[in-house]
Amino acid sequence: MPRSIRPDAVLVQAVIAGALSFAHLHDLAEAAGQTGWKAWAYPVSVDLLLVAVWRRLRTERSGLAWFWFLIALVASLGANIATAGLLDLEHVPAWLRIVVAGWPALAFLGGTLLAHQPHTTEPAPDPEPIPTPEPEPALVVDRPEPPEPAPGITEPAPAPALPAPAAPSVPPALVDHARKVAAEHRTRTGTDIDTATLRARLGLTEDLAGAIVAQLA
Secondary structure, eight states: OOOOOOOOHHHHHHHHHHHHHHHHHHHHHHHTTOOTHHHHHHHHHHHHHHHHHHHHHHHOOOHHHHHHHHHHHHHHHHHHHIIIIISOTTSOOHHHHHHHHHHHHHHHHHHHHHHHSOOOOOOOOOOOOOOOOOOOOOOOOOOOOOOOOOTTOOOOOOOOOOOOOOOOOOOHHHHHHHHHHHHHHHHHHSSOOOHHHHHHHHTOOHHHHHHHHHHHO
16 A cells, blocks of 8 residues: 655755755856856855755764855855845845855865765774783691600500491291281382381381381382
8 A cells, every 4th residue: 555645844844945956056146247157056056055064063073074065055045145135136246146156166175075085984982991800819727746655655645446336137928917018008009118117117216217118129
């Protein structure tokens, strides 16, 4: 479905203002002795220079761009004011004829300088170096050395290690009964019986229950 064309108030205003300014520049150039196609070329030259400078100012605010922006603005604004009845277009003064005749060279110079002026961009600042943390000094603990034994005194021999306690003996009947309890527990819960559960079910000591669970494994 084609999109509907809706007029933009800003665009309409810009077209009207541009047409009026174009006509004023043409009338002034024609009154200053520039007839034919030359009178129509003057407003194009002024407006194009103004647009070119404005585009440069959007990316770079240099002194040269501001200078030529003021030149193009004075030329456009001056032509509009001069045609407002303040100037007799039938008898244009000589200085205005000189300004109009010299405008093409001035506009050509401004456009050439703007076109060949390199774009200056500020270099990005170098990132500040991140300071590396200094390693913390290792903590040194002064341990006193063991005193040397006095002459004639022998060091006592280390105490012998205690033998590990023997596993308690489990009667076979008790093992069979515990195996039945473990099978019933596995059927009911789906998991093997542990030492604490077997101890609680049979009322055994912890060592004896552990020995039975080890045999059931």
